[in-house]
Amino acid sequence: MKKQPFILGALLLFSTTVIHAADMTLEVIPLQHRLVDDIVPVLQPLVAPGGSVTGMNNQLIIKTTPDNLAELKSVLQSLDRSPRRLLISVRQDVSGNQLSRDQAIDGRYSSGDAGVSIDSARHRRDGLVISAGDDEGNVIRYRNSQTENSSDDRNTFKVQATEGYPAFITTGQSVPVKTRSTYATRHGVVVNDGTEYIEAQSGFYVLPRINGNQVTLLVAPELTRVTPGRAPVFDTQNVETTATGQLGEWIELGGINQSSATDNSGLLSSSGRQSTTTRTVLIRVDEIK
Secondary structure: OOHHHHHHHHHHHHHHHHHHHHHOEEEEEEOOOOOHHHHHHHHHHHOOOOOEEEEEOOEEEEEEOHHHHHHHHHHHHHHOOOOOEEEEEEEEEEEEEEEEEEEEEEEEEEEOOEEEEEOOHHHOOOOEEEEEEOOOOOEEEEEEEEEEEEEEEEEEEEEEEEOOOOEEEEEEEEEEEEEEEEEEEOOEEEEEEEEEEEEEEEEEEEEEEEEOOEEEEEEEEEEEEEEOOOOOEEEEEEOOEEEEEEOOOOEEEEEEEEEEEEEEEOOOEEEEEEEEEEEEEEEEEEEEO
């Protein structure tokens, strides 16, 4: 007699499972534009309990209740659409300003057996020169010069991309750098001169996602500038970030402002140097229609 409640519960559970399974429907839906791997993770959390969604050969296999199937189809309609074609532009600006100023007094003066001479040759540059002298060869000069140099380097990279898919573009050059190695042998010291080629690349990686006119970007731009010389100098800047903005507008990803100043003073001379450098990285996404 004690087994009857257990048997009755098992039969009730079995009956409920059979009825629930009978309420399920199975449908195969071919995808038109998106991949199965892109759609299945989005639909799985939305499937009714006991249902499932899988895919193969670019087709979705959905097992669920009729009401839930209608909901999934509504969501699928918004997902399985032709991805938008995009033109992505990354602009990397580097601007600098250098200001130099020098002023000094030099000359010579003699009277009888005594004489004084002041030479500030290192300050002799183009600029304002005021001098005065007399018939005995005495002269005094005041020199004042100021120079200002500005630089503006703008690099823009463009690449076509598809919404939801990563894009990558890079350009660069192989820069020769002279090398020297020295090692000792039992016959003496051996010096080998050679050339090593270093890649100087600029470009960016970006993954765009679009919602209406709002764009979300995972972006990593890189810029390398080479200053030539006996030993080339490689100046690089890198950014890795996620940015959000509107289609068709420039979005500032980041920037760096650097400044320095030096002053030197002597008995009758002074000089100063000031420099500023501004680096800015911007990105823009336009839809290609």
